[in-house]
Amino acid sequence: MTTRGGTLHAPAEAHTGHREHPPTRLPLVVYVLALGTFLMGTTEFVVAGLLPEIAGDVGIGVARAGLLITVFAVGMIVGAPLMTMLTLRLPRRLTLILALGVFAAGHVVVALGSGFGVLLAARFLTALATGAFWAVANVVAAHAAGPAASSRALGVVGAGAMLANVVGVPLGAFAGQLMGWRGPFWALAALGAAATVLIARHVPRDTGGHGAISVRSELSALRSGRLWLALAACATTTGGVLSTYTYISPLLTGRAQLSAALVPLVLVGFGAGALAGFLVGGRLGDRRPYTTTIAAAAVTTVLLLAICLLSAYPVPTIALVALLGLFGLGANPVLISLGVRFAGRAPTLGSALTVSAFNLGTAAGSWIAGLALDCPLGATGPAAVGTAIAALTLIPTVALAVVQRRRSSASTGAVVHRSAPEHA
Structure with missing residues (x-):
């Protein structure tokens, strides 16, 4: 099966002859990207365990504080395709680094913010960065693993977000009780900055730029x-x-x-x-x-x-x-x-x-x-x-x-x- 851009490997069920065997080990970069999605999954849901503390500190009702979760979901829906098109001509490695940088900065703004409007804006900005990171991380992981192990690589990247529900969110809620609700956001900002260094070190420079691709060809x-x-x-x-x-x-x-x-x-x-x-x-x-x-x-x-x-x-x-x-x-x-x-x-x-x-x-x-x-x-x-x-x-x-x-x-x-x- 081919596309205009080259060979596109068909799913294993489509093969009738030789089957390419998946590698026994995935590249290290897949696990580095999974660390990033762990942070993304944690920040998406950690707010649920901190709503009463946030509402009390900012001076609003818990129901209104729940908009911090809603606005993040909206940012993810809009941000993933929007940021993909805006970063179309950037190398994927650079896009990942920029997304994590914005992610870290957004958490600093939340940790320092006092007005609810500022918190909403920072959460929306963080969601845009999260959508961009997640979309590009999936492609980089699949490319690094190769067609015979792409689903397994994406499973590991997605497992980072699932692990956030098991470990990250409970730890964030516990830390919020001990340190105040701003503590988990400071921690996520620091971890985001550290993940930026790992991405810069382990994601190859040649994972694919977008310079020769137009918006029209993407939309095709x-x-x-x-x-x-x-x-x-x-x-x-x-x-x-x-x-x-x-x-x-x-x-x-x-x-x-x-x-x-x-x-x-x-x-x-x-x-x-x-x-x-x-x-x-x-x-x-x-x-x-x-x-x-x-x-x-x-x-x-x-x-x-x-x-x-x-x-x-x-x-x-x-x-x-x-x-x-x-x-x-x-x-x-x-x-x-x-x-x-x-x-x-x-x-x-x-x-x-x-x-x-x-x-x-x-x-x-x-x-x-x-x-x-x-x-x-x-x-x-x-x-x-x-x-x-x-x-x-x-x-x-x-x-x-x-x-x-x-x-x-x-x-x-x-x-x-x-x-x-x-x-x-």
Whole structure:
């Protein structure tokens, strides 16, 4: 399979002959980029554990302080593709360094800021930098690992963000209680500066500049129907899982009758499952990307339906939440890899659009799930919404598999036709 910009390696499931074996070890730069996404994931969600302290210090209500999370999500949705286009002609290494520099500076502004407007502006600026870093990091990691291990590399990069939910966010909340809410932001600023040094040292200078590429050629990727199918799957898979996860606390304490003190442990179980899912899903996706995405969507739908039906029983619910983390987000690195591949000559834009799609699905799913809390289903309403959204993921994932099978059959038929003698 080729693009105008050169050879594009097909997914492993498309091969009928020799299969390129993935390397046993990933390049060090992949793990350096995972450190960056760990910081990005931590800053996105650490605010949730600091809202009362921030609200009290700034003199606003907790609900209004929650806009610090909303504005970050909006910044990620807008920032990933926007910053990709604005940095189009910059080398990817320089883009990563600049993004981390802005990330660190944004946290310094939050740590020093006193007005709520300043905090909102700084969070939005940080989100723009986060979107740019994440989009470029995906492409650099996939390029460094090679086509035979691209999904595994993206799984490791994404696992950095999942590890943030298990380690970074709880540590940030704990540090905020000991040092005040500004302490975690100072720490993230320092870590961001340190990560900048690592990126400058370990990301090669020749990971690909953009000087010869125009905005028009980048936007030509938007004509790819398979790219839009991959983006739809990104939005629905994350929307289904995180619409349920956002309101898991009232489900656990209200329906399952768990103590509020046990809720963080259940959330750690979800985070650990998601971390394992990213790593395992990335490995499986290098060999059978379409099977992996379809299976993940089907199992996720069944798990969410089971949560709806069994949420009155604490032990099954705890187990189901951990499994939801494992299967619900396990296909994400595969979907990112497909988005990058189907974008053709615009891999960074394809990566950026997957970041936007994930965040758009999260925002829309969480909003609908919040409305469902007031329906007769009560605390199980968000899980019901999540089940319906997750089931929709089967439409684009199955469509992608069907399209790929047809393209493979057509390619095989063309080869056979050319090889046959002219006369029977």
